[in-house]
Amino acid sequence: MIIPTEAIGSIPRPPQLLDALGEFRDGRLSQERLDACYDAALRDTLERFERTGSPVVSDGEQTKSSFATYPLEGLDNLAADGVVIPFADGHTRQLPRLNAGPFRYGAYAGDYVRAAKRYTARPLKQALISASALSLLYPQQGLEGYTREAFIDDLIREAVADIRGCLAQGAHHVQIDFTEGRLSVKLDPSKQLLRQFIALNNRVLAHFTADERQRIGVHTCPGGDHDSTHSADVDYAELLPELFQLQAGHFYMQLASESRPEQVLAVVRDHLRGHQRVYVGVIDVLDPVVESPESVRDRILQAAEFIPVHQLGSTDDCGFSPFEDDRSTGRDTAFAKIEARVIGTKLAEAALKLG
Numbered sequence: 278m279i280i281p282t283e284a285i286g287s288i289p290r291p292p293q294l295l296d297a298l299g300e301f302r303d304g305r306l307s308q309e310r311l312d313a314c315y316d317a318a319l320r321d322t323l324e325r326f327e328r329t330g331s332p333v334v335s336d337g338e339q340t341k342s343s344f345a346t347y348p349l350e351g352l353d354n355l356a357a358d359g360v361v362i363p364f365a366d367g368h369t370r371q372l373p374r375l376n377a378g379p380f381r382y383g384a385y386a387g388d389y390v391r392a393a394k395r396y397t398a399r400p401l402k403q404a405l406i407s408a409s410a411l412s413l414l415y416p417q418q419g420l421e422g423y424t425r426e427a428f429i430d431d432l433i434r435e436a437v438a439d440i441r442g443c444l445a446q447g448a449h450h451v452q453i454d455f456t457e458g459r460l461s462v463k464l465d466p467s468k469q470l471l472r473q474f475i476a477l478n479n480r481v482l483a484h485f486t487a488d489e490r491q492r493i494g495v496h497t498c499p500g501g502d503h504d505s506t507h508s509a510d511v512d513y514a515e516l517l518p519e520l521f522q523l524q525a526g527h528f529y530m531q532l533a534s535e536s537r538p539e540q541v542l543a544v545v546r547d548h549l550r551g552h553q554r555v556y557v558g559v560i561d562v563l564d565p566v567v568e569s570p571e572s573v574r575d576r577i578l579q580a581a582e583f584i585p586v587h588q589l590g591s592t593d594d595c596g597f598s599p600f601e602d603d604r605s606t607g608r609d610t611a612f613a614k615i616e617a618r619v620i621g622t623k624l625a626e627a628a629l630k631l632g
Contacts, residue, residue, distance in 0.1 A: 287338040405451065412429065456595075538580075559577060586631065
């Protein structure tokens with residue numbers, strides 16, 4: 278496709294997998310049986326991705342606890358009482374807190390790429406968590422014998438290894454989830470926290486060549502979870518000028534659910550750099566109504582009025598179910614929306630007389 282199109286990350290887990298996870302945690306299911314359920318969900322996800330016509334597929338994060346916490350699996354130096362993230366509907370998510378050093382990942386995203394390659398020959402995209410999000414694990418009061426500076430050095434090394442492992446496994450694109458970007462502006466309107474996040478992520482990206490960074494992207498959204506968000510009330514204009522300072526080649530932006538997309542696109546136009554591509558969100562993952570291909574086409578054509586076509590792509594606003602306990606969106610609905618995006622992107626190409 279001339280206008281590339283990609284999903285963000287998570288796909289709703291099959292009900293059978295969610296039920297199996299509950300049984301496993303209650304001690305009523307063996308690890309072997311759970312692994313079989315994981316494998317079945319992964320295979321089905323990739324098969325269904327291919328049936329949508331998607332030129333790039335993903336594992337749908339079927340075997341992750343969440344997009345944010347997979348590196349923490351199996352670690353024994355964490356406490357449960359970390360940073361709390363409130364959502365607009367009143368529910369919260371809580372990160373764990375590091376209670377001793379050193380910091381190491383318990384799982385690496387390259388392993389998910391390796392597993393997915395067993396079931397597809399299509400180009401594979403892999404999403405992973407940002408170093409800036411994981412920096413929130415370090416407690417404000419510090420840790421005896423393990424300074425914040427030492428933690429950040431360890432974190433950068435592990436984040437680099439996470440990305441490099443995906444590239445080594447042949448990932449088509451690696452996407453850094455940066456949903457905390459918009460939230461940081463809400464928490465700190467001075468934007469000092471945002472600038473710290475940008476600087477930290479750029480320290481990670483500095484370990485890669487210019488060619489490698491063209492395979493690395495950054496996703497921003499207001500944090501969709503259980504059909505709610507944590508920072509949709511933050512104006513994109515407060516984030517985007519800083520966001521495009523990230524030394525990445527691709528930017529995946531929530532846009533379909535924005536009330537004033539033209540104003541957002543104008544800010545993108547004014548700050549997008551020549552080597553960067555923006556994948557605009559054309560699918561509202563929080564809306565249960567499946568978009569028509571024509572509505573997707575029109576959203577892309579609107580974006581093309583502001584962004585050069587050679588720097589334009591299409592995507593979904595967010596992942597569909599970023600946490601494993603999220604049943605708010607049906608699996609069939611998610612894939613129907615993805616198919617509408619693929620078809621609508623082709624319609625936009627035809628309207629623009631590309632190819």
